Amino acid sequence: MIRLEHVVKRYHTRHGTHPVLNGVSLQLNRGDKLGILGRNGSGKSTLIRIISGAELPTDGRVIRQMSVSWPLAFGGSFQGSLTGMDNLRFICRVYGADFKSALPFVQEFSELGKFLREPVKTYSSGMSARLAFAISMAIEFDCFLIDEVIAVGDTRFHDKCRQELFEKRRDRALIVVSHEAHNIREHCTRACVLRDGLLQEYPDVDSAYESYNTPEIPGSANRAA
Amino acid sequence: MTDAASHTGAFAQGLRVQSRVVGALIMREIITRYGRHNIGFMWIFVEPMMFTLGVVSLYLLFNHHPPGVSLVPFTIIGYSTVLLWRNTISRCGNAIEPNRSLLHHRHVRVIDLFIARLILEVAGTSIAFLILATLMVFTGLMPPPDDILEMIVAWALLGWFAMCMGLLIGSLAVVSDAVERVWHVCAYLFLPVSGAFYMVDWLPRALQPWALLIPSVNCVELLRDGYFGAQVHAHYDIAYVAVVNILLMLAALLTLKRVATTVEGA
Numbered sequence: 309m310i311r312l313e314h315v316v317k318r319y320h321t322r323h324g325t326h327p328v329l330n331g332v333s334l335q336l337n338r339g340d341k342l343g344i345l346g347r348n349g350s351g352k353s354t355l356i357r358i359i360s361g362a363e364l365p366t367d368g369r370v371i372r373q374m375s376v377s378w379p380l381a382f383g384g385s386f387q388g389s390l391t392g393m394d395n396l397r398f399i400c401r402v403y404g405a406d407f408k409s410a411l412p413f414v415q416e417f418s419e420l421g422k423f424l425r426e427p428v429k430t431y432s433s434g435m436s437a438r439l440a441f442a443i444s445m446a447i448e449f450d451c452f453l454i455d456e457v458i459a460v461g462d463t464r465f466h467d468k469c470r471q472e473l474f475e476k477r478r479d480r481a482l483i484v485v486s487h488e489a490h491n492i493r494e495h496c497t498r499a500c501v502l503r504d505g506l507l508q509e510y511p512d513v514d515s516a517y518e519s520y521n522t523p524e525i526p527g528s529a530n531r532a533a
Numbered sequence: 534m535t536d537a538a539s540h541t542g543a544f545a546q547g548l549r550v551q552s553r554v555v556g557a558l559i560m561r562e563i564i565t566r567y568g569r570h571n572i573g574f575m576w577i578f579v580e581p582m583m584f585t586l587g588v589v590s591l592y593l594l595f596n597h598h599p600p601g602v603s604l605v606p607f608t609i610i611g612y613s614t615v616l617l618w619r620n621t622i623s624r625c626g627n628a629i630e631p632n633r634s635l636l637h638h639r640h641v642r643v644i645d646l647f648i649a650r651l652i653l654e655v656a657g658t659s660i661a662f663l664i665l666a667t668l669m670v671f672t673g674l675m676p677p678p679d680d681i682l683e684m685i686v687a688w689a690l691l692g693w694f695a696m697c698m699g700l701l702i703g704s705l706a707v708v709s710d711a712v713e714r715v716w717h718v719c720a721y722l723f724l725p726v727s728g729a730f731y732m733v734d735w736l737p738r739a740l741q742p743w744a745l746l747i748p749s750v751n752c753v754e755l756l757r758d759g760y761f762g763a764q765v766h767a768h769y770d771i772a773y774v775a776v777v778n779i780l781l782m783l784a785a786l787l788t789l790k791r792v793a794t795t796v797e798g799a
Binding site for chain 2: 320336363387397398403465
């Protein structure tokens with residue numbers, strides 16, 4: 309179970325404090341598949357980093373009673389000067405996983421071949437996404453956090469992700485944040501909209517999407533497009 | 534389970550995770566700093582050894598003899614202490630930026646980035662000093678030390694000072710880039726007064742109490758007292774250094790606590 313209790317996050321900027329999350333509460337049980345819709349800049353990535361524990365909330369509490377992955381995003385989470393292989397070694401050490409048994413899967417899934425021995429900073433975004441996904445699948449988590457990562461990559465990559473994450477690990481919990489509804493519609497059973505720093509849950513994905521798509525201010529729908 | 538027992542359990546678990554993370558970070562630092570080519574991680578201590586040997590050679594070349602003590606041990610001890618504090622502190626100035634993305638992993642905390650670098654630097658300069666001094670003693674270029682335990686205490690005190698300073702400078706550098714730049718200038722200007730190249734006894738009596746306000750001076754004096762024994766008249770105050778170190782550590786940890794929440798993975 310993961311529970312967020314009235315989580316507040318404010319950033320300090322040159323222009324004073326910038327509130328991002330204004331009291332977000334949420335409970336996720338084992339096996340729940342939650343989609344969070346939000347426009348660019350709504351605080352989706354901040355929220356997912358707070359859920360993962362990579363960032364601490366300014367106020368409120370996060371209680372984790374199952375193992376949670378790091379936020380799987382396009383790049384990030386890797387040290388750029390290290391090779392893909394050394395990043396895998398690092399992550400295995402940090403999470404207490406066995407490198408030798410993780411390696412074959414990562415080699416196979418990432419399809420990076422000899423590039424696995426090149427520094428990660430030389431990778432394209434597609435290559436980073438493949439590596440990120442492969443490494444996170446090599447380490448077992450009860451809950452996976454996905455920050456738009458399935459939005460990159462070709463059909464083949466999507467099919468492989470679908471198979472590994474949504475079929476083989478269908479018993480795991482999942483949080484997907486996206487500004488597009490189709491990822492969420494496809495994989496989630498619960499849906500929320502993050503707006504004005506508040507998280508609103510809807511009875512189903514369609515009503516969440518409908519609310520998300522309804523412009524509050526004339527013109528805001530165009531801005532999001 | 535009682536409350537106390539569950540707390541101890543949580544603490545032990547936390548300690549296990551943190552040592553795993555620091556270990557992983559040390560390996561990560563070694564790979565990018567030294568790579569796997571030629572002697573690889575051995576550069577950690579070969580590099581400072583080369584530095585010290587270079588300085589000793591220069592002194593020998595210019596026949597620059599310190600009064601009353603032999604040149605080789607005096608210079609090796611002095612320059613090794615410089616490497617201990619200077620390398621340790623400067624490696625903390627830019628500890629976060631290259632590792633920022635690793636903060637995406639919950640177990641990796643800002644303090645771990647510092648701890649990994651501090652351990653690596655203190656270990657490197659200590660091993661370099663140990664190997665160099667042992668080699669010199671065995672080849673007869675340096676007589677054996679008078680009191681090894683006293684030397685260990687002195688080295689530990691200076692290492693402690695360097696770690697606190699490193700943590701403080703590193704944390705302040707998060708607030709402003711200027712801190713790191715200013716620190717480099719300070720380190721350079723601090724070099725002649727750090728105690729590495731003189732003994733307090735050589736100073737005019739009026740200057741001596743001022744020199745002893747500098748923690749590193751006390752440490753180097755104690756180190757030389759341990760090595761040379763009765764050959765030198767050392768001035769130091771261990772309690773003073775310990776108090777300064779404790780205050781520095783407190784300041785460093787408080788600063789780090791304040792700034793760590795503002796650092797995000799990216």
